[in-house]
Amino acid sequence: MAAPQHFSTRYLSAPDVIALVQRKGVEPCLRGIADYIHADFLRWGAFDKSARVASHSRDGVIELMPIADDQTYAFKYVNGHPKNTRWGLPTVMAFGVLADVATGAPLLLSELTLTTALRTAAMSAVAARALARPGSRTMALIGNGAQSEFQALAFHHLLGITTLRLFDTDPAATAKLQANLQGTGLRTVACSSTAEAVRGADIVTTVTADKTNATILTPDLLAPGMHINAVGGDCPGKTELHADVLRQAQVFVEYAPQTRIEGDIQQLPPDFAVTELWEVLAGQHGGRASDTAATVFDSVGFALEDFSALRFLRDAAAELDMGQPIELIPELSDPKNLFGLLRTRSPLLCVVA
Amino acid sequence: MAAPQHFSTRYLSAPDVIALVQRKGVEPCLRGIADYIHADFLRWGAFDKSARVASHSRDGVIELMPIADDQTYAFKYVNGHPKNTRWGLPTVMAFGVLADVATGAPLLLSELTLTTALRTAAMSAVAARALARPGSRTMALIGNGAQSEFQALAFHHLLGITTLRLFDTDPAATAKLQANLQGTGLRTVACSSTAEAVRGADIVTTVTADKTNATILTPDLLAPGMHINAVGGDCPGKTELHADVLRQAQVFVEYAPQTRIEGDIQQLPPDFAVTELWEVLAGQHGGRASDTAATVFDSVGFALEDFSALRFLRDAAAELDMGQPIELIPELSDPKNLFGLLRTRSPLLCVVA
Incomplete structure (x- = not known):
C-alpha cells in the first residue's frame, strides 16, 4: 500500500x-x-x-x-x-x-x-415524501420561528406544497416568515389560531419552540389522511402533540431508542408501537396504511x-x-x-x- | 442584565x-x-x-x-x-x-x-509530586517514543529528577530521546534491559506503545519506596504491569470508573482497592503509607x-x-x-x- x-x-x-x-x-x-x-x-x-x-x-x-x-x-x-x-x-x-x-x-x-436548519427541513421532506398522501398541496405551519422558512421551502420544492396556512402566537413571527417567502411562489395565509390553520391542510408541520409539554395539536383537529410533521417536540419535557393524536395515528420515528426519550412519544409507554422511517424507505414496511389514516413523523433530529x-x-x-x-x-x-x-x-x- | x-x-x-x-x-x-x-x-x-x-x-x-x-x-x-x-x-x-x-x-x-503530550506529562508530575518519595532524583524511563521527552522534562523541572535510565526495544528511539534532551541538564544512561534501567531508580515511568497485555514490570523489579508512573496501559487489552506489581503496591488513579476499564487495573477484580488522586491532593487521603511502600499511578488520561x-x-x-x-x-x-x-x-x- x-x-x-x-x-x-x-x-x-x-x-x-x-x-x-x-x-x-x-x-x-x-x-x-x-x-x-x-x-x-x-x-x-x-x-x-x-x-x-x-x-x-x-x-x-x-x-x-x-x-x-x-x-x-x-x-x-x-x-x-x-x-x-x-x-x-x-x-x-x-x-x-x-x-x-x-x-x-x-x-x-x-x-x-x-446547516442544521436545512437538514432538519430536508429530513422532514424525506419522511413526508414516504408518508403523506400523494397530491398533498396545502400545509399548515404552526410555529413561524427560525426553522419555519426552511420547512416551507423544503415542502414546496420537494413535495409540491403550494399553499401555507400559518399560525404563531407571535404575529410578528408570521409577518417575518411571510416577508422571507415573498417571491418563492408559495401562497401564504395568516391564520388566527391553530384550529383555523389546520383546516383543509394535507400536512401539518409543528415547529414551536416552548420547552414545555404543550398540546398544539389535539385529536379534534385531526382530519382523515392528514400527515403530521412534528418537529418541535424534541427533548425531555418538550412535546407538541396531545397523546391521543399519537394513539390515533401511525407513528414513524428516526431512531426509536432516542425518540422514546426525546420525542412526542415520551408521553407514551415504552412499548407504544412505532416504525423506524428507514424501514419504510427500504420497502420493509408499507408506510401509510390507507388514504384516510393519519400519519405522524415524530422527528427529533438524529446524528x-x-x-x-x-x-x-x-x-x-x-x-x-x-x-x-x-x-x-x-x-x-x-x-x-x-x-x-x-x-x-x-x-x-x-x-x- | x-x-x-x-x-x-x-x-x-x-x-x-x-x-x-x-x-x-x-x-x-x-x-x-x-x-x-x-x-x-x-x-x-x-x-x-x-x-x-x-x-x-x-x-x-x-x-x-x-x-x-x-x-x-x-x-x-x-x-x-x-x-x-x-x-x-x-x-x-x-x-x-x-x-x-x-x-x-x-x-x-x-x-x-x-498539547495532549504536555498535559499527560504534567498530570504524571502532579501525581508524582504527591506520591513519590521526596528527594527522588533518578527515574527509569521505559519506552522512549513520542511521549518520552515530555515525561522526562516534566519530571526534571517539576520533581527535580536529574538522571534518566532509558530503555526501549528499539535503540533508535532511545537515541532520538537522548538527542532531543541534549542541553536540558538531564543526565541520560542508555540501558540494555528494563531490569538494568530500573536498578536504583526512585521513579519508574512506563510509556510503551504496544497494544497488548505486556508485563514490562514484574514484581522482582520492585524496590522499596519506588513510585511507578504507568502511562502506557490506557485502553482495554493494553497493559504494562504484571498484576502482582499492582497487588503489592498502593494504586492511585484519575477516575476509577474509567480506569477499571482502561488502566492496568483492568486485570484485577472490580473491587480491587484504589484511591482517586484528587483525594490525596485535597488531603482526604494520606497518599504514600511509608518510605518503603511502592506506589503506582495507573494513568489513562481523563477529560x-x-x-x-x-x-x-x-x-x-x-x-x-x-x-x-x-x-x-x-x-x-x-x-x-x-x-x-x-x-x-x-x-x-x-x-x-
Missing part, C-alpha cells in the same frame, strides 16, 4: 456555508441534502449508532452526536439555550466534523447552525442526518472549491518524534499569512 | 500552539498546565463527569471526551490508530473546544495533539486534564495575543431570523480577506 498524501482539514466557516448555499441555491441544497439523507437511511444497518451525550445545565444543554460507518466518522456539537435570544445569540448553535475511520484524521470542520449533511457540504465545497485548509493537526516529518515539533524554528510567520 | 458582546471563537492551530510553547518555553508550559490540573483536581466535585464515547473500528478508535463545571464545558476529539505511522501520521491526533455553559457558545477551538490544558491555552493565548478569531457560528442581526442570513449579499469576499 502506498502512503497517502499528508492531509489537511478543510474548514467551512458560517460565512462560507452561507455563500455556498447562495451559490448553489436553497432548493438544490435542500434537494441534495435530502438525497444524501435518503441514501444514508437506506444503509441504516451499516452505521454504528449511539445515543447523544448531553451535558445539562441551568439554562440549557450542550450535546455531542457521534455516528460512523466503516469509512467515515462524524460528530456534531450542538447546544440548546432557549434564553439565548436575550443576548442576541441563536438558541441553537452547532458545528461538526467528518473524519476518516481508517486513520482518525479530521477531514472537514464545518459550521452546522445554518445520521448530520452525517449526511456534512457529506453534502464536503462534496459541494470540493465542487465549488470553497472553504480553506487549516492545520488542526500538526504535520510531522517523523510521526514518532512529536517533540521534534518544538525544535523547529517558529512557524508563526507562515501561519498568519 | 446587559447583553454581552457578540462572541467569536478563538482558533489555535497546531503551528499556533507550537509557537506558543516556544515563546513561553516548555518548562513554564509544563508547570502552568500542572498548576491548572492541580487546581481543577481540587474542585473534583464541581465537575459533571462522564465516560468517554468511543467508536471502535478495525484499525483504531475515535473518542469524544466531554466534561463541564457550572461555567465551562470542554470536549476533546482524539483517535488512537497504532498503524498510522506507516502513513506518516501520528498514532494519536487530537483537538478540542472550550465553551460557555451559560450560552453554549464555543469560545476556543485548539489543536490538542502536541478533566484536557479541560485544564484548554484553560491554560486560552489564558496563554490571550496573554500573548495568539491565534485568530473564526466565525464558526454565524453572527445574526436577529437571532430569530436564521433564514435572513441567506438574504444578505454573499459575504464571501470578506471571508477570504
Whole structure:
C-alpha cells in the first residue's frame, strides 16, 4: 500500500456555508441534502449508532452526536439555550466534523447552525415524501420561528406544497416568515389560531419552540389522511402533540431508542408501537396504511442526518472549491518524534499569512 | 442584565500552539498546565463527569471526551490508530473546544495533539509530586517514543529528577530521546534491559506503545519506596504491569470508573482497592503509607486534564495575543431570523480577506 498524501482539514466557516448555499441555491441544497439523507437511511444497518451525550445545565444543554460507518466518522456539537435570544445569540448553535475511520484524521470542520436548519427541513421532506398522501398541496405551519422558512421551502420544492396556512402566537413571527417567502411562489395565509390553520391542510408541520409539554395539536383537529410533521417536540419535557393524536395515528420515528426519550412519544409507554422511517424507505414496511389514516413523523433530529449533511457540504465545497485548509493537526516529518515539533524554528510567520 | 458582546471563537492551530510553547518555553508550559490540573483536581466535585464515547473500528478508535463545571464545558476529539505511522501520521491526533455553559457558545477551538503530550506529562508530575518519595532524583524511563521527552522534562523541572535510565526495544528511539534532551541538564544512561534501567531508580515511568497485555514490570523489579508512573496501559487489552506489581503496591488513579476499564487495573477484580488522586491532593487521603511502600499511578488520561490544558491555552493565548478569531457560528442581526442570513449579499469576499 502506498502512503497517502499528508492531509489537511478543510474548514467551512458560517460565512462560507452561507455563500455556498447562495451559490448553489436553497432548493438544490435542500434537494441534495435530502438525497444524501435518503441514501444514508437506506444503509441504516451499516452505521454504528449511539445515543447523544448531553451535558445539562441551568439554562440549557450542550450535546455531542457521534455516528460512523466503516469509512467515515462524524460528530456534531450542538447546544440548546432557549434564553439565548436575550443576548442576541441563536438558541441553537452547532458545528461538526467528518473524519476518516481508517486513520482518525479530521477531514472537514464545518459550521452546522445554518446547516442544521436545512437538514432538519430536508429530513422532514424525506419522511413526508414516504408518508403523506400523494397530491398533498396545502400545509399548515404552526410555529413561524427560525426553522419555519426552511420547512416551507423544503415542502414546496420537494413535495409540491403550494399553499401555507400559518399560525404563531407571535404575529410578528408570521409577518417575518411571510416577508422571507415573498417571491418563492408559495401562497401564504395568516391564520388566527391553530384550529383555523389546520383546516383543509394535507400536512401539518409543528415547529414551536416552548420547552414545555404543550398540546398544539389535539385529536379534534385531526382530519382523515392528514400527515403530521412534528418537529418541535424534541427533548425531555418538550412535546407538541396531545397523546391521543399519537394513539390515533401511525407513528414513524428516526431512531426509536432516542425518540422514546426525546420525542412526542415520551408521553407514551415504552412499548407504544412505532416504525423506524428507514424501514419504510427500504420497502420493509408499507408506510401509510390507507388514504384516510393519519400519519405522524415524530422527528427529533438524529446524528445520521448530520452525517449526511456534512457529506453534502464536503462534496459541494470540493465542487465549488470553497472553504480553506487549516492545520488542526500538526504535520510531522517523523510521526514518532512529536517533540521534534518544538525544535523547529517558529512557524508563526507562515501561519498568519 | 446587559447583553454581552457578540462572541467569536478563538482558533489555535497546531503551528499556533507550537509557537506558543516556544515563546513561553516548555518548562513554564509544563508547570502552568500542572498548576491548572492541580487546581481543577481540587474542585473534583464541581465537575459533571462522564465516560468517554468511543467508536471502535478495525484499525483504531475515535473518542469524544466531554466534561463541564457550572461555567465551562470542554470536549476533546482524539483517535488512537497504532498503524498510522506507516502513513506518516501520528498514532494519536487530537483537538478540542472550550465553551460557555451559560450560552453554549464555543469560545476556543485548539489543536490538542502536541498539547495532549504536555498535559499527560504534567498530570504524571502532579501525581508524582504527591506520591513519590521526596528527594527522588533518578527515574527509569521505559519506552522512549513520542511521549518520552515530555515525561522526562516534566519530571526534571517539576520533581527535580536529574538522571534518566532509558530503555526501549528499539535503540533508535532511545537515541532520538537522548538527542532531543541534549542541553536540558538531564543526565541520560542508555540501558540494555528494563531490569538494568530500573536498578536504583526512585521513579519508574512506563510509556510503551504496544497494544497488548505486556508485563514490562514484574514484581522482582520492585524496590522499596519506588513510585511507578504507568502511562502506557490506557485502553482495554493494553497493559504494562504484571498484576502482582499492582497487588503489592498502593494504586492511585484519575477516575476509577474509567480506569477499571482502561488502566492496568483492568486485570484485577472490580473491587480491587484504589484511591482517586484528587483525594490525596485535597488531603482526604494520606497518599504514600511509608518510605518503603511502592506506589503506582495507573494513568489513562481523563477529560478533566484536557479541560485544564484548554484553560491554560486560552489564558496563554490571550496573554500573548495568539491565534485568530473564526466565525464558526454565524453572527445574526436577529437571532430569530436564521433564514435572513441567506438574504444578505454573499459575504464571501470578506471571508477570504
